[in-house]
Amino acid sequence: xxxxxxxxxxxxxxSKMTLEEKASQLRYDAPAIKRLGIPAYNWWNEALHGVxxxxxxxxxxxxxxxxxxxxxxxxxxxxxxxxxxxxxxxxAYSKEEDRDIYKGLTFWSPNVNIFRDPRWGxxxxxxxxxxxxxxxxxxxxxxxLQGDGETMKAAACAKHFAVHSGPEAIRHExxxxxxxxxxxxxxxxxxxxxxxxxxxxxxxxxxxxxxGEPCCGSxxxxxxxxxxWGFQGYFVSDCWAIKDFHEHHMVTSTPAExxxxxxxxxCDLNCGNTYLHILKAYEKGxxxxxxxxxxxxRLFTTxxxxxxxxxxxxxxxxxxxxxSPAHLALSQKAAEESFVLLKNNGILPLQKDKIxxxxxxxxxxxxxxxxxxNYHGTASRYCxxxxxxxxxxxxxxxxxxxxxxxxxxxxxxxxxxTQDRLAEAKIVAANSDVVILCVGLDETLEGEEGDTGxxxxxxxKETLQLPQVQLDLMEAMAESGKPVILCxxxxxxxxxxxxxxxxxxxxxxxxxxxxxxxxxxxxxxxDVSPSGKLPVTFYETLEELPEFTDYAMKGRTYxxxxxxxxxxFGYGLTYGKVTVTDxxxxxxxxxxxxxxxxxxxxxxxxxxxxxxxxxxxxxxxxAVRNPELVAFTPVFLNAGETQTISLTISSRAxxxxxxxxxxxxDGTHFQIFxxxxxxxxxxxxxxxxxxxEIEYYK
Numbered sequence: 001x002x003x004x005x006x007x008x009x010x011x012x013x014x015s016k017m018t019l020e021e022k023a024s025q026l027r028y029d030a031p032a033i034k035r036l037g038i039p040a041y042n043w044w045n046e047a048l049h050g051v052x053x054x055x056x057x058x059x060x061x062x063x064x065x066x067x068x069x070x071x072x073x074x075x076x077x078x079x080x081x082x083x084x085x086x087x088x089x090x091x092a093y094s095k096e097e098d099r100d101i102y103k104g105l106t107f108w109s110p111n112v113n114i115f116r117d118p119r120w121g122x123x124x125x126x127x128x129x130x131x132x133x134x135x136x137x138x139x140x141x142x143x144x145l146q147g148d149g150e151t152m153k154a155a156a157c158a159k160h161f162a163v164h165s166g167p168e169a170i171r172h173e174x175x176x177x178x179x180x181x182x183x184x185x186x187x188x189x190x191x192x193x194x195x196x197x198x199x200x201x202x203x204x205x206x207x208x209x210x211x212g213e214p215c216c217g218s219x220x221x222x223x224x225x226x227x228x229w230g231f232q233g234y235f236v237s238d239c240w241a242i243k244d245f246h247e248h249h250m251v252t253s254t255p256a257e258x259x260x261x262x263x264x265x266x267c268d269l270n271c272g273n274t275y276l277h278i279l280k281a282y283e284k285g286x287x288x289x290x291x292x293x294x295x296x297x298r299l300f301t302t303x304x305x306x307x308x309x310x311x312x313x314x315x316x317x318x319x320x321x322x323x324s325p326a327h328l329a330l331s332q333k334a335a336e337e338s339f340v341l342l343k344n345n346g347i348l349p350l351q352k353d354k355i356x357x358x359x360x361x362x363x364x365x366x367x368x369x370x371x372x373x374n375y376h377g378t379a380s381r382y383c384x385x386x387x388x389x390x391x392x393x394x395x396x397x398x399x400x401x402x403x404x405x406x407x408x409x410x411x412x413x414x415x416x417x418t419q420d421r422l423a424e425a426k427i428v429a430a431n432s433d434v435v436i437l438c439v440g441l442d443e444t445l446e447g448e449e450g451d452t453g454x455x456x457x458x459x460x461k462e463t464l465q466l467p468q469v470q471l472d473l474m475e476a477m478a479e480s481g482k483p484v485i486l487c488x489x490x491x492x493x494x495x496x497x498x499x500x501x502x503x504x505x506x507x508x509x510x511x512x513x514x515x516x517x518x519x520x521x522x523x524x525x526x527d528v529s530p531s532g533k534l535p536v537t538f539y540e541t542l543e544e545l546p547e548f549t550d551y552a553m554k555g556r557t558y559x560x561x562x563x564x565x566x567x568x569f570g571y572g573l574t575y576g577k578v579t580v581t582d583x584x585x586x587x588x589x590x591x592x593x594x595x596x597x598x599x600x601x602x603x604x605x606x607x608x609x610x611x612x613x614x615x616x617x618x619x620x621x622x623a624v625r626n627p628e629l630v631a632f633t634p635v636f637l638n639a640g641e642t643q644t645i646s647l648t649i650s651s652r653a654x655x656x657x658x659x660x661x662x663x664x665x666d667g668t669h670f671q672i673f674x675x676x677x678x679x680x681x682x683x684x685x686x687x688x689x690x691x692x693e694i695e696y697y698k
Contacts, residue, residue: 001151001305003232009309010300013038019289022296023278026263028236028271029101030299040099041303043236044271047082047107047145047154048125048375049513050331054102056380057085058327058514062373063111064491065338065510067127067535068572070610071634072140074334079144081327082107083154087314088321105306107145108157108204108236109375112138112190113164115492115536116556119548120166121446121460124373124491124511128535129557129569131186132629135193142198151307153314157202158194160238162221163187164206167548168449168459172241173248175209178551180661185624186553192229201233201302205267207241214249216241217261226266234268234298242267242274260286268295323380328515335512335519337608337634340532341573342496347483347504349526349575350434357398359432360386361425361477362439362487363407363470369442370489373511381514385438385487388517392525402428404437404476408445408467419469422476429480436524437477437503439470440489442511464495464542471498478502487520493538497566508534529575529607531634533677538567558678559624570612570629570678571686577603578637580611583674583692591651597674597692598644601637608636609676611645614691615653619667622656627671627679647674654698670696 001009013036014022021033032040046052049060060066060078069075086105093103112134115123127134138158147153163176163183178187194200203225205216213220216237225231245251245258252258259274260281281287303309321327341348350358364370366386372379383391390399403412404425410418429435445467449459465471477484478498485505488494489512499506507530512519522528537558539545544563546555553560558569578601586596595613613631617623630653635645649672656666673679675691684690 003301003305006304007297007301009304010297013300014293014296017296019282019292020279022292023275025296025299026269026275026278026292027273028269041308042099042101042104043106043269045086045102045104045107046375047086047109048111049373050082050377051085051089052102052375052377054089055378056322057089057377058323058331059372059377059379060331061335061338061513061516062124062491062511063127064124064535065512066334067133067137068340068510068532069334069337070133070533070632071337072136074337075137075140076144077330078334079141080147081330083145083147084317085322085327086154087317088319091315091317092319105308106155106157106202106302108159108202110138110141110156111159112194113160114186116165116551116553117545117548118464118493118536118539119460119462119542121168122448123165123536124446125375129537130535130559130629131189133535133632135190138190138194139198142194142200146199146201149313151312151314152201152305155201155302155306157204157236158191158200159204160206161191161203161215161225162206163210163551164208164215166460171207171449172244174549175212176551177211179659181657181659182551182553184661184663185657188224195225195229195231201305203231203233203235205235205237205241207238207244209249214245214251214261216267217245217265219265222266234302235266236269237262237267237271240272242270242272256281256284256286263287263291263295268298331513332515332519335516336523336528338510338512338532339519339523339530340508340534341505341530342508342567343500343503343506344573345504347485348524350524352393352397352525355397355433357400357432358389358393359400359428359435360389360438361402361404361428361435362437362473363403363405364440364442364489365401365403365438367442369444370440371512371514371516373491374443374447379514383515383517385436385509385517385520388519388521389436391518392521400428400432404473405469407442408469410469419472422473425473426476426480429477429482432482435477435480435482435484436487437474437484438487438489439466439474440494441491446491461492464493464539466494474498485524493536495566496538497540526575526605529605531572531574531608531610533570533572533610534567535569537561537565537569540564540566558680559626559628561626564682565680567686568678568680568683571683573687574607574609575603575605576601576607576609576637576639578607578609578635578676579689580675580692583694585672585694585696586646593649595631595647595649595672595674595694596644597647598642599635599637600642601639604639606636606638608634610634611647612675612677613647613649614673614679615649616671617654617656617667618669618671620656622658622666627673668698670698672696
């Protein structure tokens with residue numbers, strides 16, 4: 001049903017409630033109101049890359065890996081699959097009267113924060129560092145999750161509004177200071193698009209303050225969201241964020257004052273328990289019954305839009321949809337599209353018939369934790385990289401293995417000497433024709449600050465280096481004299497300078513989901529070409545970046561950086577050689593512009609690749625420092641094939657933002673670059689190809 005009809009029904013239902021009943025419904029664990037036939041409902045559910053934390057579900061690659069696909073259509077399909085599994089589980093749980101946490105249809109995903117600093121532990125929950133890429137993928141995810149049926153299939157939630165990206169350790173008291181220009185240019189566009197283009201149903205406020213105001217009780221952010229953008233859905237606090245008002249931010253003195261500050265500033269739902277003090281705040285005259293009523297109406301509007309009080313077209317989705325063969329195949333496809341090949345001296349793809357023994361070494365080779373990232377469901381079967389290779393090679397090629405070292409501790413057995421698996425790794429390398437070295441991190445080393453809703457208190461990275469034990473293992477493998485392919489399983493920028501210098505190939509697998517091992521085997525042996533692109537910059541050093549706590553964008557991300565990247569945003573090799581040979585502005589239908597490009601695979605291998613368009617305003621002093629992404633599309637080309645493709649550049653791409661945060665047109669001369677990478681010097685060095693440049697006057 002549409003929002004108007006749903007709100008009408010919600011208003012009628014809420015009018016029958018007492019004040020106490022209305023107040024009780026503003027908690028994430030809303031109790032039943034039996035006299036009105038309202039069942040209990042727990043709002044908290046997660047679906048970052050599959051239905052999370054409620055048992056069996058298809059586990060897709062972590063969000064940062066999905067970002068690396070640059071594939072909006074894929075994101076829509078994944079989100080639709082997640083909604084299908086969410087409905088299947090909800091239907092089954094409801095029949096059992098199980099209305100526990102993580103079993104509802106309000107998913108607190110996606111995370112469209114900007115991964116502005118590689119130290120942030122939760123960066124792998126995002127789609128990367130670029131506002132345009134984040135917006136495009138986020139919009140597709142929300143549309144896929146919510147569906148376009150008569151009833152909303154599942155409710156998505158844009159988080160964490162608005163300026164949130166670490167440090168994790170101080171997030172409960174931190175004040176993120178962002179200029180109006182940075183807000184409009186970087187931090188807000190994805191949130192605005194999810195509201196205006198995708199009609200996202202929910203918004204979640206962040207833990208921190210932004211420019212002095214706590215995000216879950218901010219009049220400025222609410223004015224932007226509900227006033228300027230016309231958002232009409234529900235707003236939820238991050239979990240236990242409202243108690244931070246009086247315990248850490250010190251903007252209020254009591255729980256009742258905190259509840260009032262949040263509720264009076266548009267926070268309808270409390271994930272936490274501070275709204276137990278709503279009635280006390282009401283008695284003290286801090287909030288009105290009308291305010292409580294309005295939030296209750298908004299929340300029941302969402303529940304009506306989800307069809308939770310009547311029969312819907314989704315009620316018959318069977319439990320057999322959970323981890324169906326089609327869903328598992330989609331997860332594998334997503335993993336295959338997400339892998340980013342950073343270096344290849346020609347060793348890849350490997351040829352099965354020319355190898356007798358493969359050595360697979362490293363702490364992430366047989367690690368399930370390295371498949372799943374965080375905010376994940378439970379797969380009924382996991383395929384690690386080691387298992388994927390063993391299954392793929394069968395009895396034709398011998399696979400030897402060694403963990404090589406612990407993820408970060410100095411030994412794997414407590415009673416052993418340090419480096420107790422290093423000799424084994426050397427032995428495996430000596431007995432192998434080629435070594436596949438799987439290093440990296442997992443959610444125990446990069447993730448969220450420890451709190452009630454988080455199993456690991458891992459938090460942020462302090463360095464771009466891998467743990468020392470892994471560096472020692474890398475050195476030992478480099479000295480083995482055997483060809484080495486390094487596979488990095490991590491959710492963020494890691495210093496790969498040693499790997500790039502000493503190893504034959506380097507590939508980023510991210511946290512590739514439960515089918516990651518199958519995908520890795522198919523890519524390494526050439527059944528599929530890698531085609532992912534970096535959604536974040538890999539920097540040479542942390543020294544070139546501002547302080548982690550500095551939210552000014554100067555010097556950060558590919559859009560503002562002043563130095564050369566180790567591996568740039570938008571970069572990734574394939575087994576083919578897709579090149580844009582010609583490009584021109586074909587139509588100039590103000591306000592948007594269409595670019596037509598001729599694309600040829602000059603290589604010998606069929607491959608997917610991503611055509612990317614970057615734009616640089618050469619006139620305006622207000623323009624972003626470097627060319628920025630304004631359009632992209634995946635293409636698939638057989639060897640020798642040529643295609644002509646069209647991409648549309650929106651009118652917004654030709655605007656700039658002034659110091660007051662006002663977006664406007666300024667300047668008439670633009671450089672438009674069309675290629676399979678950024679136009680920066682480092683990308684050209686790495687790929688050997690310059691994007692086609694178009695001089696454009698508007």
